[in-house]
Amino acid sequence: MLYRNEFKTRFSGVVISLCLITVLISGCASIFIPKKQKVHIHSNQPETEVKIDGELIGTGTHVNKRIEKWGSRQVTVEAPGCKEVQYVLLPHHRPAFFWVMQPLNILSIVYGYLIDFSLEKNVSYKRHNYYELEQNLIYRDTASQKFIDLQHIYFVKNEGPSTLLTANVKYSKNPERLIQNMEKAEKEAKTREEDRWKGGMNQVMAGTFNIPQFESKTISRMNELLKKMDFYDSTNSLFRDWSRSTLIECRVDEGMVFHIDGKHFSSYEKLRLKCTWFVKNQYGENIDSFVTESVSGEIMLGKISLLSDALSEGFIQLLSDETFKAYTKHGALKEEMHSPLELPDSLVNITSKDHAPMACVTIKTPNGHGSGFAISNDGYIITNFHVISGSSYNQFPSVKVIDHKGITYSAEVIRVSRSSDLALLKIQGNFDVCFSIDGKVQPKPLENVYAIGAPISTELASSVSVGIVSGERTQSPGNLIQLNMSVSPGNSGGPVFNEKGALLGVVVSRMQSSELQEYCFAIPVAEIRALLNLNDPK
Structure with a gap:
């Protein structure tokens, strides 16, 4: 009896010992395999900077660097003259020692395997990694571009x-x-989308990206590329010189996100x-348009990085286009030269501010409205170019003019000055009085002045604003009259005149800030004559 009890006690101890040993050696690969490994990054540029997850x-x-095995890692390689290239360092294989230790997990049935196969450090990266960079950045020629x-x-x-689709690869x-695999997945994604559409699921798709959310951040990242190539204008000025820059917009016509699933949960x-x-x-x-097709690098840091990287590749293609390069040259968009235009000599000019509303008009286009004023009795009208501009170069929208009596006329665009934001229109109608553009009267500081226009709505046509002359400002391509006066969208193109009804200029812009009282600016009458090449009536 004592022998049996002793045997049971010893047997129980052996079983408990085996269980403890099993637990201790379970997942022993996870115990002995190090958290770090050495990786070698090779590139073809001598001054390459290598970053992993943003750290140099x-x-x-x-x-060479010993790095922690955290699963997929974002690798950025960059060198002078090259756009940075994005790669992903993927978990590549399990080391031989991992498999050597697996037989010891047999006794634990499942426990040891779960530990060893779930830890990221038990999967090694590829030891040698080769990345190529291309000398593809184009730097601005400061003298000509x-x-x-x-x-x-x-x-x-x-x-x-x-x-805008996603394909799993x-x-x-x-x-x-x-x-x-990517080409096959793309075809399948397009087929599924066509079937979805034909099946009646024709609601508007939001697509892969929320552009209102991503646009500002993406443009900010694109501006970093422009700065690197010296194409970014960092000049801080209230009066921007538009002739210094080539303006572009990007429309994404097609997008395919390839979600690539690797081994080891990467x-x-x-x-x-x-x-x-x-x-x-x-x-x-729109002056011209160009089409690019581009592919991003390997990205695991989010949609903004994905979008900006693909756009950067397309933008570099754009800069390589010789036709586009021509638009970046100074003087590429030259102002049209106008032959002299003589206004009729039988003019009845305004001699009092009380008569000014009779020469003022409201100008309507499909894009909105603005203001203007007559400079001849037979229907010549001055306004701002931005009031009548369209979406394509020299293709003006339908322009309607409403005079002070409420009569609507179709207007013809006679000539424009884009550099100074001026336009000359003509209607088949007459005005009892008109403003003189002889320019004999100059604005005086602190002088009381008036403006007439249609602020905010055409229902407020012929509204009068009152202010004073603050001074004159010099800016490219001409001078501006600074006025302490309240104006609103819709006043653009309207006249600025004094107590006697003498024309001083045309309202062109305003400046409003919580830290600054409201100012507006007007193009002097002398600029109107010179830039549109209008002669005094004989």
Whole structure:
């Protein structure tokens, strides 16, 4: 009996000991495999900077570093004259020692395997990694080239199937096989979208990106690239000289996000974009357009990085286009030269501010409204160019003019000065009185002045604003009269005159700030005559 009890006690001790040993040695690969490993980053540029997850780890063509095994890691390589390139360092394989230790997990049945196979440090990166950089940055020639201003990024709106799609791709270590997998996944994604559309699920798709949310951050990152190439205008001035910059907008026509699933719970994304880049002037007129197709690097840091990287690739393509380069040259968009235009000599000019409303008009286009005034009795009218500009260069929208009696006329655009924001219109109608553009009366500081226009709404046509002359400001391409006067959108193009009804200028812009009282600016009458080449009536 004592022997049996002793045997049971010893047997129980052995069982408990085996269980303890099993627990202790379970997942022992996780115990002995180190958290860090040495990786080698090779590049083809001598001054390459290598960053992992944003932290600089070394420079040169060959960088060695022991890094922690955290799963997928974002690698950025950059060198002078090269756009930075994004790669993802993926978990590549389990070391041989990992497999040597696995038989010891048999006794634990499941426990040890769960530990060893779940920890990221038990998967090693590829030891040697080769990344190539291309000398593709184009630097501004400060003597001959203008700055570039990226003003807007937006996605195309279409009524058919969405062109902003996501495709899931199976990762392959073979680059050619990976490309084939991406092409296959893209076709399947497009087919699914077409079927969705044909099946009646035709609601407007938001797409892959929320552009209102991403646009400002993406433009900010694009501006960093412009700064690197010296195309960014950092001049801080109240009076911007638009002739210093080439203005562009980007419309994304097609986008395909490839979500690439690798082994060991790793993944990253690549983005292919087809974009149309529009060259514009300061009035939003399209001058020309260019199409680029680009693919981002390997990104795991979010949609903003993905979008900005793909756009940067497309933008570098744009800068390489010889036709686009021509638009970046100083004087590329030359002002049209006008032959002299003589106004009729039988003019009845305004001699009192009381008569001024009779020569003022409201100007309407499909894009909005502004103001203007007659400079001849037979229907010549001055306004701002931005009041009548359209979406395409020299393709003006329908322009209607409403006189002080409420009669509406169709107007013809006779000539414009984009550099000074002026336009001369003509209607088939007559005015009892008109403003003189002889320019004999000059504005005087502290002089009381008046403006007439249609602020905010055409229902407020012929509204009068009162102010004083604050002074004159010199800016390119001409001078401006500074007025302490309250004006609103809709006043643009209206006249500024004194007590006697003498024309001093045309309202062109305003400046409003919580830290600054309201000012507006007017183009002097002498500038109107010179820039539109208008002669005094004989």
